[in-house]
Amino acid sequence: MDLFEYQGKQFFASYGMPVSPGEAVTTVHDAVAAAERLGTPVMVKAQVHTGGRGKAGGVKFAADIDAVRTHASNILGLDIRGHIVENLWIEKASDIAEEYYVSFTLDRSAKKHLGMLSAEGGVEIETVAEETPDAIAKIWVDPVDGLTEDQCRQWVLAANLNPDVTDQTVELLLKLYEAYTSGDADLVEINPLIVTPEGKVHVLDAKVTLDGNAGFRHDLAPFDATQPRDEREAAAHAKGLQYVGLEGSVGVIANGAGLAMSTVDVVNQVGGKPANFLDIGGGANADVMAGALEVINNDPDVQSIFINIFGGITRGEEVANGIIEAMNRVNIASPIVIRLDGTNADEGRALLEPHLSDRLMMAPTMLEAAREAVALAEGAAS
Amino acid sequence: MSIFVDENTKVVYQGLTGSQGRYYGMLNRDYGTQVVAGTNPKKAGTDVEGVPIFASVADAVEATGANVSCVFIPAAGVRSAVLEAAEGGVELIVVITEGVPMHDEAFFFNKLETDYPGVRLLGPNCPGLISPGKANIGITAGHIAKEGGPVGIVSRSGTLTYQALYELKQKDIGCTTCVGIGGDPVPGTSFIDCLAAFEEDPETEAVMMIGEIGGSAEEEAAEFIAANVSKPVVAYIAGLTAPPGKKMGHAGAIVSGGKGTAQAKMDALAAAGVRIGQSPSEAGDIMDEVVAAL
Numbered sequence: 001m002d003l004f005e006y007q008g009k010q011f012f013a014s015y016g017m018p019v020s021p022g023e024a025v026t027t028v029h030d031a032v033a034a035a036e037r038l039g040t041p042v043m044v045k046a047q048v049h050t051g052g053r054g055k056a057g058g059v060k061f062a063a064d065i066d067a068v069r070t071h072a073s074n075i076l077g078l079d080i081r082g083h084i085v086e087n088l089w090i091e092k093a094s095d096i097a098e099e100y101y102v103s104f105t106l107d108r109s110a111k112k113h114l115g116m117l118s119a120e121g122g123v124e125i126e127t128v129a130e131e132t133p134d135a136i137a138k139i140w141v142d143p144v145d146g147l148t149e150d151q152c153r154q155w156v157l158a159a160n161l162n163p164d165v166t167d168q169t170v171e172l173l174l175k176l177y178e179a180y181t182s183g184d185a186d187l188v189e190i191n192p193l194i195v196t197p198e199g200k201v202h203v204l205d206a207k208v209t210l211d212g213n214a215g216f217r218h219d220l221a222p223f224d225a226t227q228p229r230d231e232r233e234a235a236a237h238a239k240g241l242q243y244v245g246l247e248g249s250v251g252v253i254a255n256g257a258g259l260a261m262s263t264v265d266v267v268n269q270v271g272g273k274p275a276n277f278l279d280i281g282g283g284a285n286a287d288v289m290a291g292a293l294e295v296i297n298n299d300p301d302v303q304s305i306f307i308n309i310f311g312g313i314t315r316g317e318e319v320a321n322g323i324i325e326a327m328n329r330v331n332i333a334s335p336i337v338i339r340l341d342g343t344n345a346d347e348g349r350a351l352l353e354p355h356l357s358d359r360l361m362m363a364p365t366m367l368e369a370a371r372e373a374v375a376l377a378e379g380a381a382s
Numbered sequence: 383m384s385i386f387v388d389e390n391t392k393v394v395y396q397g398l399t400g401s402q403g404r405y406y407g408m409l410n411r412d413y414g415t416q417v418v419a420g421t422n423p424k425k426a427g428t429d430v431e432g433v434p435i436f437a438s439v440a441d442a443v444e445a446t447g448a449n450v451s452c453v454f455i456p457a458a459g460v461r462s463a464v465l466e467a468a469e470g471g472v473e474l475i476v477v478i479t480e481g482v483p484m485h486d487e488a489f490f491f492n493k494l495e496t497d498y499p500g501v502r503l504l505g506p507n508c509p510g511l512i513s514p515g516k517a518n519i520g521i522t523a524g525h526i527a528k529e530g531g532p533v534g535i536v537s538r539s540g541t542l543t544y545q546a547l548y549e550l551k552q553k554d555i556g557c558t559t560c561v562g563i564g565g566d567p568v569p570g571t572s573f574i575d576c577l578a579a580f581e582e583d584p585e586t587e588a589v590m591m592i593g594e595i596g597g598s599a600e601e602e603a604a605e606f607i608a609a610n611v612s613k614p615v616v617a618y619i620a621g622l623t624a625p626p627g628k629k630m631g632h633a634g635a636i637v638s639g640g641k642g643t644a645q646a647k648m649d650a651l652a653a654a655g656v657r658i659g660q661s662p663s664e665a666g667d668i669m670d671e672v673v674a675a676l
Contacts, residue, residue, distance in 0.1 A: 106484060108567055108597040108634070111491055126639065143488040144496060184483050213633065214483040216458045242631040257565060257631025258539020258594055261620040265644075266661055268623040277624070279631040312523040312544040313409065342548055343523055367661065 001212050001223050004047040006089040008206030012190075015179040017172055019203045022091030031072035032065060034090040040064050044071040047087035048080050049228050051124070056080040061093060083228065094204060098162055099192035101125055101136075102173060103207075104180040113141040113180070117159040117173070121192035147177040168201040169193075184214030232276065232299050239291040241278060248273025249377040251296035251305040251334065253289070255280050255314075263308045266366055272374030275302045285318065290326035297332055304376035305336045306369055316340055316348025324355055335376050337361045339369035384513035384559040385534065385579040385586070386474060386502070387450060391517045394419040394442040394472070396463050397454035398430050406454065406478070406521050407433070413524040415517045418446040439470025450474040452510065452519050457481040460506060464490045468498040476519050477505035477570070484633070487568035494570075503570025507633070509540040509562035512547075522547070522560070530556030532587035532676060533669060536576035538565050538599075538632070539620060542592050542662055546618075549666035550590075555673050558586045565594065565632025573603035581611050588614045588672050590665065591656070593647055595621030596635045600647035608654040614672045615656045618665035619644045 003011065009019040023034035024047070035042045046058030053059050058080050060071040068090070078085045099122035107114040118136045120128050128135055137159035141147045152170050161169060172193070180188045189207040196202055210223060229237060236243030242257065246264070250272045254260035260279040267274045276296065280288045296302055309319050319340060327336075335358065340348050352362060363369035393410070397403035398420025408431060411417040419442035420430055426437035436442040439451055451467040453460060453475065460482045467475045475494075487506060494501050504511060510520015515529030526544055528551040535550075535557055537543040543562050550557060561576050563569045573591060580586040589611070593600040600619065607615055622644040624630050626637040637643050648658050657672070659665025 106488060106567060108599075109602065111488065111568055113488065142492055142496075143485065144492045181485055184485055186484060211483050211485070213457060213481045214485070244625070244628045244630060246625065254541075256539060256541025257635060258537075258542035258592070258620045259545070261539075261594060261624060261630050261635065262542060262662060264624065265620065265622045269660065274623075277628075277630055310541050310545050310548075312526065312541070313521065342544060343526060366663065
């Protein structure tokens with residue numbers, strides 16, 4: 001899960017890294033009060049889960065309280081790449097002498113942790129990687145050995161930073177690696193990591209993605225609460241379903257992540273537009289199926305529903321009974337097309353047979369079911 | 383023949399006393415797998431439907447000769463369970479559990495590579511593996527697979543794997559071994575490991591590969607195929623139309639920064655001479671042609 005900048009900074013601060021004092025606010029009034037407490041000048045920064053805040057006008061320097069009021073009212077409600085700004089971070093402004101870049105993430109090919117450090121910070125790292133790849137010093141860290149101080153020092157030297165701040169940078173990067181591993185982060189990125197005119201190394205921005213699987217050893221609830229989810233995604237999340245909202249009109253329910261992805265693909269291939277990705281997991285009992293149908297049913301864009309189930313250990317009869325019971329519980333607005341295959345599919349289909357109507361149809365293959373569901377969605381739309 | 387497991391494989395289940403472990407352990411035994419032991423430090427000396435429970439994997443290996451471990455331990459305990467299995471002396475550790483933190487996976491993958499180079503890890507978050515008619519370890523429905531050959535299967539997805547097995551059986555095509563490598567960011571066994579083993583296996587004459595978005599394992603497999611695999615390979619890749627930046631169910635299934643797209647994977651595989659199906663069924667039809675031409 002992605003953290004807001006201010007959450008990322010609090011996360012870094014808890015590992016002893018130097019960040020600026022600041023306050024998270026949601027109103028202009030509170031922004032002004034925060035700036036009065038911190039003392040101007042301050043930065044007024046939009047908190048959104050996307051990049052490009054600066055270019056969109058979401059990050060402003062405020063020399064005095066009037067400027068804080070103006071910027072806060074302009075930035076709150078601003079649309080940045082489809083994200084509406086609801087949270088601001090008011091931070092004591094820093095003077096900048098140099099800007100660096102640093103990050104840790106998993107290199108999936110090498111199966112080691114990859115650290116990237118560059119003296120060219122403050123710009124998009126993808127641009128640096130493309131135009132001047134030699135400006136990025138890379139280090140691969142074995143998760144068993146961890147990052148040693150010697151390794152870290154060699155890495156810092158290789159990046160050609162200001163030699164006066166080598167010791168400080170080594171100390172900070174060791175803490176960053178500790179935050180990355182002990183904090184169960186998928187990604188930690190500081191861009192820019194700055195050197196102040198007084199020669200202090202300081203964290204000026206924070207991008208942190210935490211591993212949702214590590215909830216058993218960290219309290220992720222505060223971060224979970226600020227995840228950007230549309231209403232459909234929030235409802236599915238509350239039911240524990242693997243759901244991703246899409247833009248189309250064909251609701252998709254499948255068992256297994258691979259089959260659900262494949263179902264989304266096949267709807268697109270026959271010219272339709274899926275409304276969502278929804279994986280109900282290996283089994284397909286009535287409770288899970290009813291929950292999935294409720295989520296899809298509440299999506300006003302859905303015009304037809306494609307249920308794609310492959311029975312493995314879960315038998316066709318169980319799947320069919322699950323669907324029938326779920327339909328009794330939920331009043332479904334859109335017609336349903338079912339493709340049921342795998343273990344005891346014939347028995348399952350026989351159970352569904354008496355319930356078939358122009359609201360509930362069956363198709364023998366994934367492709368035919370997709371075509372039928374897409375035709376129904378288009379018929380409803382025209 | 384088959385790869386990794388066969389009729390002589392003896393399996394210890396870590397977590398056999400839990401509901402999932404018991405359910406699938408007994409299904410595996412019913413299939414014919416040699417289910418020889420379970421572990422639970424608090425229940426050593428008892429049994430689960432006749433299968434003896436030991437305090438540790440080491441004890442189970444010593445008493446029963448188990449050479450494979452299958453892990454049904456909850457995510458929080460997987461890291462220590464994997465290390466216990468490696469220390470206990472098994473050759474293959476199959477981790478079914480999903481939801482294991484990335485840092486734990488990265489740690490035990492590298493720990494095994496350095497300290498237990500002879501031990502193979504499969505998973506986490508995988509359906510396991512089946513050599514039809516010989517051994518079924520994990521959560522695959524055994525009856526949907528036809529024994530024999532000539533096709534070997536390797537897959538990142540559970541349900542799509544079952545579908546592939548089922549469709550091949552409908553076409554009367556057998557499978558030597560079907561390996562589910564799982565959908566996590568640090569899979570213990572890779573496509574390449576399985577392709578190399580299938581290339582060596584005389585009874586496997588063609589390979590079905592099922593991939594999905596995220597990472598670059600399929601691209602690396604394509605390079606390996608071009609250089610090292612003489613047998614025909616057919617592939618299907620899920621997630622062609624997945625939106626970027628979203629995890630599609632599996633922790634590893636994400637297109638990020640324009641990398642890991644299905645199209646790039648298909649292009650790389652096609653360039654290596656792999657025939658690509660646009661849907662799972664089309665991949666099955668292509669495999670039917672390939673097998674007929676063998």
